[in-house]
Amino acid sequence: MAPYISAKRKGIHITNLTRSAHFLSEACDLVFDTASRGKQFLIVEWAAIRARCHYVNKKWLGGMLTNxxxxxxxxxxxxxxxxxxxxxxxxxxxxxxxxxxxxxxxxxxxxxxxxKYMTGIPNIVIIIDQHEEYTALRECITLGIPTICLTDTNCDPDLADISIPTNDDAISSIRLILNKLVFAICEGRSSYIRNP
CATH class of the missing domain: 1.10.287.610 (Helix hairpin bin)
Known part of the structure; x- marks a missing residue:
């Protein structure tokens, strides 16, 4: 995570916002392209409801995707x-x-x-806390499902396909990033509906 940290003050790591913005833009492009082809997503509940995606809001059951x-x-x-x-x-x-x-x-x-309405394995999984949801990440890696992870300083950014360095304890930053991703999903879906 060292390349994504810009400073350390009073024992707290501060992430490089320029890099975060770059990776967020990259993630939004990927999500838009995938949604414009009518693919499925797995994401957090409150964001998923807005984007009409599937979600897991409790414990990730081991083998949910691999089995x-x-x-x-x-x-x-x-x-x-x-x-x-x-x-x-x-x-x-x-x-x-x-x-x-x-x-x-x-x-x-x-x-x-x-x-409950998921009919197959999702095409992209968006993981909020890579450290907590390591099981989900391992399953996605095993199946070759692209992942977008919000990574804190205690995470390995190389495990995810797109890592967005952020403080995963700050709800406002998570909400901002998820709003951007949800907007990209909705825009991609609307272009898919217009041009199937």
Whole structure:
């Protein structure tokens, strides 16, 4: 991370904003091009809702992408349970069975709610905290999925395809970067809709 740090004051590293802006521009271009071809993204929840993308907002389940067949089976189970709940079939079951299925539905909603409509492996994954989401990054590397990571000074920028050096503890900087990426996704999608 040394090339991306401009100074150190009172034990706090300050990232080089010129480099951050360069990599953010590069990431926006990649995201725009990918969205303009109608590809899928995996991102953080509040940004994903605006960009109509898939998201993971709780713990990344190991094997979510590398073991896609199992994840797909769990997604089918999740959709079936949601349909049973909407139609009222769960209420007609004995209390014990209904309670067990409702608990299972709640757990599936917690971990798979953001990817419930995902039909295949995403084309780009945007990771906010590379240090915390190392499992997700390793899965993307294994599958060859391009990744855009917001990297702090305790991260390895070489692991991601595009690393945007930033302070991942500062919510305002994360929000700014995600807003730029979401805008690029929305613009790319609108150009895809106009020119399929």
């Amino acid at each position: 896609w067949s199992t994840t797909e089976t769990r997604l089918h189970k999740f959709r079936d349970l949601r349909m049973e709940q909407k139609t009222g079939r769960l209420n007609r079951l004995p209390k014990r069975d209904a309670a067990m299925l409702k608990r299972q539905l709640s757990r599936l909603q917690t971990y798979l709610g953001g990817i």
